[in-house]
Ligand SMILES: Nc1ncnc2c1ncn2[C@@H]1O[C@H](COP(=O)(O)OP(=O)(O)O)[C@@H](O)[C@H]1O
């Protein structure tokens with residue numbers, strides 16, 4: 506599956522800006538402030554309906570405007586082209602259309618490649634709280650095993666139900682006996698999620714360490730630290746043990762909603778002790794490991810978006826990074842200067858289109 510074009514119409518600083526993409530590595534070059542990150546965001550938005558920079562999609566609306574839209578053209582293995590259009594409007598909320606019609610998220614997910622993004626402000630994935638890493642890991646396992654895509658949501662609903670009862674019990678209403686059913690529900694949803702996360706990390710650990718080493722980060726390790734593990738019955742027993750404490754707290758104090766995905770260098774947590782450069786290498790290595798796992802498993806080519814990554818790497822590491830990408834998958838690289846992009850990534854170089862001014866294209 507290939508993305509053949511992206512168009513911002515409009516999105517942030519970009520209006521009627523269209524960029525054609527080729528297979529393999531495409532490098533988009535333009536000075537700072539010309540909207541490269543906005544273009545990457547437009548592509549991500551068109552494909553996923555979300556932004557990787559903000560949880561409030563209205564930030565994508567141009568200053569003074571009322572609507573943001575981005576459209577991606579995707580060509581599948583049979584050469585059939587489809588269009589994904591995401592929009593957010595102040596008055597009408599958001600939409601995600603496949604070939605002009607509303608489609609359910611599963612149909613949209615099937616019609617597009619999995620997508621991963623590196624951007625400088627995404628370092629929060631490494632240095633931020635565990636919740637982001639859990640969400641990221643769950644996103645990977647949904648791409649890796651589509652049939653497991655609902656596990657996260659199902660578990661989230663089960664915890665919410667148990668917590669709702671706990672908070673009523675904490676307030677002195679209801680009977681603790683009623684917890685049984687929610688303990689069972691939460692445990693039943695937890696067990697397959699924990700199992701999938703463990704399998705995902707087992708698959709990623711080796712390629713993660715290898716990619717990190719190539720980027721100069723020695724002894725890097727990816728480790729899944731589940732709170733609860735085992736079969737549903739064991740997890741349910743664990744919940745029962747913590748019942749009194751949970752009733753006092755009014756929430757579930759134990760379970761996969763508190764799991765951690767540890768990124769370490771040797772024994773040390775990169776989140777707590779890593780330098781900026783090490784954290785960046787770890788994030789890149791994680792994305793590479795995921796890409797490798799997806800390529801190996803499903804032979805779908807995940808789309809990798811690398812925003813402004815070259816400026817932060819020395820020339821040797823730039824070369825090694827590009828060598829790692831030269832495996833058939835589609836990659837979009839942005840850089841301020843073509844000189845920063847190794848020759849192997851200059852097969853397709855696209856200048857960042859200048860911003861359209863009032864009256865252009867009329
Ligand atoms: N909602 C918005 N509406 C209009 N312009 C915006 C919006 N958000 C950001 N910008 C502008 O986009 C420009 C930066 O674009 P960006 O994609 O970060 O550039 P680059 O990545 O090429 O350095 C800035 O001038 C910024 O003010």
Ligand SMILES: [Mg+2]
Nearest residue numbers: 541542812813
């Ligand atoms: Mg930028």
